[in-house]
Amino acid sequence: MPITLTQxxxxxxxxxxxxxxxxxLKLAEQGLKRIAINYxxxxxxxxxxxxxxKERGAAPLVIKADIGKVADIQRMFET
Numbered sequence: 001m002p003i004t005l006t007q008x009x010x011x012x013x014x015x016x017x018x019x020x021x022x023x024x025l026k027l028a029e030q031g032l033k034r035i036a037i038n039y040x041x042x043x044x045x046x047x048x049x050x051x052x053x054k055e056r057g058a059a060p061l062v063i064k065a066d067i068g069k070v071a072d073i074q075r076m077f078e079t
Contacts (some may be wrong), residue, residue, distance in 0.1 A: 034057060037063065050062050
């Protein structure tokens with residue numbers, strides 16, 4: 001049975017650049033609509049990744065958080 005991505009949500013850590021960004025873009029190209037982009041510092045890269053996801057039909061949620069901090073991880077899931 002094939003997996004349908006259209007009703008799923010992905011939270012991708014490090015999605016503002018590099019491998020994380022590539023994964024986010026590929027998921028958007030495969031039909032995933034709800035993609036949460038986690039990044040730590042680079043606001044411009046995160047906004048650029050969000051723009052690219054929107055161009056591919058996704059509805060990105062940009063979350064600035066340090067996944068090395070428990071409080072930031074908890075806040076990500078409350079967003």
